[in-house]
Amino acid sequence: MKIDAIYLKKFRNYEETKIQLSPRINLFLGNNGQGKTSLLEAVWTCINGQSYRTSVTKNLIKFGSDDARIEIRTSGDNSINEIKLVIEENKKKIFVNDKKIKNRTELKRILSAVILDREFKENLEKSHRPRRIILDSIISNISLGFKKKLKLYNDEIRRKNEILSSTKDDEILDFIDKRLIDLSYSLSEERHLWIDRMSKIAEKVLKKLDSKISLKFRIDSDSLDINNLTKKLKTNRTKEKITRKCMTGSHKDKISFILNKSDAFEFGSEGEKKSLSMALKISEILLIKKINKDYPIILVDEIGSEFDKERFNFFYRFIATLETQCFITANNKSILEPYKNKQSSVFSIINGDCKKIS
Numbered sequence: 091m092k093i094d095a096i097y098l099k100k101f102r103n104y105e106e107t108k109i110q111l112s113p114r115i116n117l118f119l120g121n122n123g124q125g126k127t128s129l130l131e132a133v134w135t136c137i138n139g140q141s142y143r144t145s146v147t148k149n150l151i152k153f154g155s156d157d158a159r160i161e162i163r164t165s166g167d168n169s170i171n172e173i174k175l176v177i178e179e180n181k182k183k184i185f186v187n188d189k190k191i192k193n194r195t196e197l198k199r200i201l202s203a204v205i206l207d208r209e210f211k212e213n214l215e216k217s218h219r220p221r222r223i224i225l226d227s228i229i230s231n232i233s234l235g236f237k238k239k240l241k242l243y244n245d246e247i248r249r250k251n252e253i254l255s256s257t258k259d260d261e262i263l264d265f266i267d268k269r270l271i272d273l274s275y276s277l278s279e280e281r282h283l284w285i286d287r288m289s290k291i292a293e294k295v296l297k298k299l300d301s302k303i304s305l306k307f308r309i310d311s312d313s314l315d316i317n318n319l320t321k322k323l324k325t326n327r328t329k330e331k332i333t334r335k336c337m338t339g340s341h342k343d344k345i346s347f348i349l350n351k352s353d354a355f356e357f358g359s360e361g362e363k364k365s366l367s368m369a370l371k372i373s374e375i376l377l378i379k380k381i382n383k384d385y386p387i388i389l390v391d392e393i394g395s396e397f398d399k400e401r402f403n404f405f406y407r408f409i410a411t412l413e414t415q416c417f418i419t420a421n422n423k424s425i426l427e428p429y430k431n432k433q434s435s436v437f438s439i440i441n442g443d444c445k446k447i448s
């Protein structure tokens with residue numbers, strides 16, 4: 091599946107733009123602040139029904155406007171689909187072939203995308219919480235089942251925190267804890283399974299850059315052992331009533347990657363952290379392909395400066411070998427080097443307007 095055309099109206103800094111795309115490589119050139127990331131965000135938002143940059147719907151609408159529109163036409167597998175997203179101040183309406191859909195997971199059946207940007211590495215290296223959130227977003231992109239589980243779990247934690255902030259009723263808290271034990275175990279177990287699959291693929295990728303490298307992962311979690319989790323929830327109850335926050339469960343899992351025997355995000359060099367981030371993204375692409383039997387669309391937002399020449403060429407050559415559609419932003423054309431002989435279109439983005447230049 092690929093995107094043939096995109097139409098944007100009043101999305102971020104775009105007034106109105108219509109673009110016909112190449113089925114393979116699409117390179118978007120532009121200086122800072124012209125709308126490159128916003129274009130990738132529009133593609134992602136239309137495919138997933140929500141942005142990866144903000145949860146505030148109205149931020150997507152051009153300043154001073156009432157609503158925004160994103161429309162994409164996709165084709166492949168002998169089918170053509172039109173996805174339309176109407177973004178209003180507090181809500182989004184999604185239409186597939188002019189039929190309004192209620193659940194954005196329906197979009198996932200049409201096509202999927204993977205995004206690589208600088209924030210990915212930044213989130214992995216910041217601390218355990220952003221690392222867990224960004225890895226959960228990858229797993230949710232691969233597995234709809236995990237995404238649903240995560241939502242149920244987060245809703246239950248919210249409910250518990252509300253009780254901890256209000257009545258602190260032990261009977262209700264016992265009831266919620268019982269549900270949390272099951273949800274937490276199941277969520278952490280599935281998280282463990284996917285990270286295991288991801289890190290095995292990532293290790294193979296890293297070995298292509300350095301054959302001696304080894305990659306393992308570790309999850310420090312109270313939730314992988316039900317007895318331990320039950321005990322911890324009991325002993326933490328008094329503390330939780332004081333802090334008004336649930337302190338035990340899957341949302342406290344700590345995930346580490348061990349590169350050649352030491353924690354990559356604690357002790358790794360910049361280059362090692364970059365390589366690991368890139369390898370984890372490649373594992374996301376390959377796992378989506380395995381499950382959907384189709385490659386995701388690949389969105390790459392100006393990661394040129396993130397890599398040295400060797401890693402840069404490795405990553406771009408890898409995505410060049412995949413027969414999938416890519417959207418790449420950059421500030422110069424040299425990025426096209428690994429794509430010689432590949433079908434490509436180059437666009438220029440200036441002040442929220444996108445024009446094909448070759």
Ligand SMILES: Nc1ncnc2c1ncn2[C@@H]1O[C@H](COP(=O)(O)OP(=O)(O)OP(=O)(O)O)[C@@H](O)[C@H]1O
Nearest residue numbers: 102103121122123124125126127128149151152153
């Ligand atoms: N809701 C909005 N309405 C109008 N303009 C917006 C809105 N949200 C963001 N912008 C502006 O849109 C412009 C383009 O932002 P974008 O992040 O797409 O730039 P970019 O081309 O990726 O730049 P860079 O090279 O710095 O990453 C910015 O000037 C930003 O301030």
Ligand SMILES: [Mg+2]
Nearest residue numbers: 126127128392
């Ligand atoms: Mg940008």
